[in-house]
Amino acid sequence: MAxxxxxxxxxxxxxxxxxxxxxxxxxxxxxxxxxxxxxxFGESGxxxxxxxxxxxxxxxxxxxxxxxxQIYGEEKIVLRPRAAxxxxxxxxxxxxxxxxxxxxxxxxxxxxxxxxxxPEFIEKQKKGNYDLVSGTRYSGDGGVYGWDLRRKIISxxxxxxxxxxxxxxxxxxxxxxxxxxxxxxERLVERCVSKGYVFQMEMIIRARQLRYxxxxxxxxxxxxxxxxxxxxxxxxxxxxxxxxTLFATT
Amino acid sequence: MTKLLEWVFCVxxxxxxxxxxxxxxxxxxxxxxxxxxxxxxxxxxxxLFGCYSIATIGYRVATxxxxxxxxxxxxxxxxxxxxxxxxxxLKL
Numbered sequence: 605m606a607x608x609x610x611x612x613x614x615x616x617x618x619x620x621x622x623x624x625x626x627x628x629x630x631x632x633x634x635x636x637x638x639x640x641x642x643x644x645f646g647e648s649g650x651x652x653x654x655x656x657x658x659x660x661x662x663x664x665x666x667x668x669x670x671x672x673x674q675i676y677g678e679e680k681i682v683l684r685p686r687a688a689x690x691x692x693x694x695x696x697x698x699x700x701x702x703x704x705x706x707x708x709x710x711x712x713x714x715x716x717x718x719x720x721x722x723p724e725f726i727e728k729q730k731k732g733n734y735d736l737v738s739g740t741r742y743s744g745d746g747g748v749y750g751w752d753l754r755r756k757i758i759s760x761x762x763x764x765x766x767x768x769x770x771x772x773x774x775x776x777x778x779x780x781x782x783x784x785x786x787x788x789x790e791r792l793v794e795r796c797v798s799k800g801y802v803f804q805m806e807m808i809i810r811a812r813q814l815r816y817x818x819x820x821x822x823x824x825x826x827x828x829x830x831x832x833x834x835x836x837x838x839x840x841x842x843x844x845x846x847x848x849t850l851f852a853t854t
Numbered sequence: 855m856t857k858l859l860e861w862v863f864c865v866x867x868x869x870x871x872x873x874x875x876x877x878x879x880x881x882x883x884x885x886x887x888x889x890x891x892x893x894x895x896x897x898x899x900x901x902l903f904g905c906y907s908i909a910t911i912g913y914r915v916a917t918x919x920x921x922x923x924x925x926x927x928x929x930x931x932x933x934x935x936x937x938x939x940x941x942x943x944l945k946l
Contacts, residue, residue: 631946632946635935635936635939635946636931636932636935639935639938639939640931640935668944668946671943671945672944675939675942675944715928715932718924718928742914742918745919746919747919747921747924748918748919748920749920749921749922749924749925750925751918753915756915756918757911757915759918760911760914760915760918763914764907764910764914768907769857770857771857824919824921824924825921826928850857851856851857851858852856852857852858853856854856
């Protein structure tokens with residue numbers, strides 16, 4: 605581990621980044637995402653911690669998380685598990701309560717979001733002192749791997765409808781790879797009432813309402829290395845319901 | 855004002871303007887060409903918007919970046935990560 609403490613270990617500017625990883629049955633992916641996070645944070649020298657919020661995964665995700673704690677240390681790998689699958693919004697609230705950083709990064713633990721973009725998020729945030737930085741799949745050289753034509757059409761179609769109805773000033777609203785100032789995340793999460801995709805949308809809309817500044821970084825989204833990502837009729841219907849609710853109430 | 859109210863307001867405003875011209879509600883006695891142009895406007899604008907939507911979505915789907923490189927890089931890194939973690943004592 606001594607070799608990991610290279611010259612760039614501590615930038616000493618006082619900023620610390622807490623990565624929130626809500627997990628459910630991510631036994632295979634968790635070690636890999638943690639390894640990648642350690643690699644890119646190590647190389648960039650930013651101070652960080654990884655908070656794993658496991659919702660009682662039956663596949664033993666928590667056991668794997670404990671092993672990772674042994675390997676990387678309890679300061680870097682923080683475990684805050686919950687007894688049951690309780691949803692993303694509450695996972696963020698729970699995670700933020702224990703975060704010791706002044707910035708919070710939210711991302712998926714299934715390797716669809718790549719930690720290599722985190723230094724870019726951080727630099728973007730510093731450049732414009734943004735209250736939040738959002739990873740976008742739709743602009744710049746952002747993109748997706750593993751989506752068929754149907755999925756792409758639905759995605760772009762839904763995004764188009766969202767842009768027309770809500771005019772949010774951000775290109776990717778359903779994305780969940782973001783960097784927030786800690787107090788901004790805290791304030792936004794307590795105001796948001798929706799679930800799933802719509803929750804991520806609502807966070808951006810409320811951020812706009814509260815006049816927070818939003819920066820964007822193009823990211824690549826690699827869909828489901830180990831499994832299948834489904835976007836069925838039910839999800840589309842609940843997305844539309846949520847969108848119309850936001851349309852009518854914000 | 856919510857987005858819904860903004861839309862309702864704009865639609866009402868445009869609707870009133872359209873009705874005023876098309877049905878000559880204020881007895882403005884505009885040249886008939888105004889009425890002829892105004893009358894089909896709602897349908898015309900809807901069709902225009904429909905075409906714009908399809909064209910925009912089509913374009914965006916066609917230019918949606920396919921991250922082949924990212925996927926390959928991830929596969930390589932997964933292998934590297936597994937080997938390194940095994941060395942560090944991780945048991946799966």
